[in-house]
């Protein structure tokens with residue numbers, strides 16, 4: 457992780473705002489925890505000792521740097537030049553571990569010995585349980601009761617790694633409710649527990665902290681592209697957005713390089729107007745969810761609308777405040793990709809390149825037919841995760 461020297465117009469403000477989005481809208485009971493984190497995260501993570509420990513683990517445990525792979529057959533098909541940033545090759549199969557490794561090192565330095573987290577599909581739960589096992593810390597994961605049933609393999613992984621999985625029984629019994637219960641747990645255990653949020657959402661400083669941990673992705677892309685092509689700037693960077701952490705990491709070091717087009721793929725579900733989607737920027741309005749002001753899908757009177765996506769990792773009714781700002785400022789372009797389009801792209805990458813992507817990642821690949829990039833233009837797609845966890849869904853559509 458590189459310390460950022462120059463102030464970007466897309467950097468977070470002292471109080472946690474990206475333009476009109478962000479902040480820390482939290483109950484008073486949570487204030488001491490969040491404030492302790494806010495006052496310490498920059499100093500601790502910037503220290504040479506922390507950086508050395510973080511870099512060691514990223515290299516030897518996570519397996520970084522991940523390759524930047526020139527996908528020749530995919531490039532031929534779209535008559536352009538496509539590189540895949542292989543986050544699917546990270547330990548545990550996705551980018552999420554970049555963040556959990558960083559946060560567990562931070563938790564240790566804050567003298568927190570217990571970890572709480574929320575999870576939807578279970579990917580963040582597995583990445584959290586993994587680093588807790590690594591550090592010998594107690595780990596409690598809240599997961600919606602419905603998600604526990606539909607994501608059994610990841611529940612088994614978390615248990616094997618020594619974590620306790622607690623069902624969230626309220627509301628729709630999915631990710632949003634698991635997040636509420638994890639926050640409640642943190643309120644009740646303020647002194648010895650750290651809450652590891654899995655995306656660039658939540659109250660300040662979480663969105664900025666998670667984006668910094670994930671920014672290793674674009675730091676590496678720049679170096680790798682320079683070595684391969686002689687320039688560190690591609691024409692496009694494409695990533696899928698659930699909460700937005702893999703996209704934030706892939707965009708981070710390109711935010712001020714305005715020639716680089718940043719493209720975000722959201723889950724269009726059955727279609728933006730179908731009532732079954734998670735296309736937040738198309739359907740959402742400004743509002744507050746899980747501690748920050750952002751764009752979220754809501755009814756006229758501000759009740760959160762249940763999202764839908766074929767991929768559990770994109771099934772979230774909001775996006776992080778950085779992405780809300782990038783959308784608002786016109787810095788990033790957003791596409792709503794349907795479930796069916798994502799399935800086609802997953803099959804296509806598997807057949808053309810021998811890489812089975814996660815369903816979430818497939819949404820990013822589905823942007824390709826819309827881009828009409830020139831043959832000499834360079835596209836980097838962040839391959840956020842591998843598809844092993846999605847085989848059951850893929851088998852139904854083969």
Ligand SMILES: *Cc1c(COP(=O)(O)O)cnc(C)c1O
Pocket residue numbers: 550551552579580654655656696697698699700701702703769770814816817840841842
């Ligand atoms: C969790 C997940 C996502 C969505 O989360 P972001 O915070 O938006 O990155 C995307 N891809 C994979 C493989 C995931 O596991």
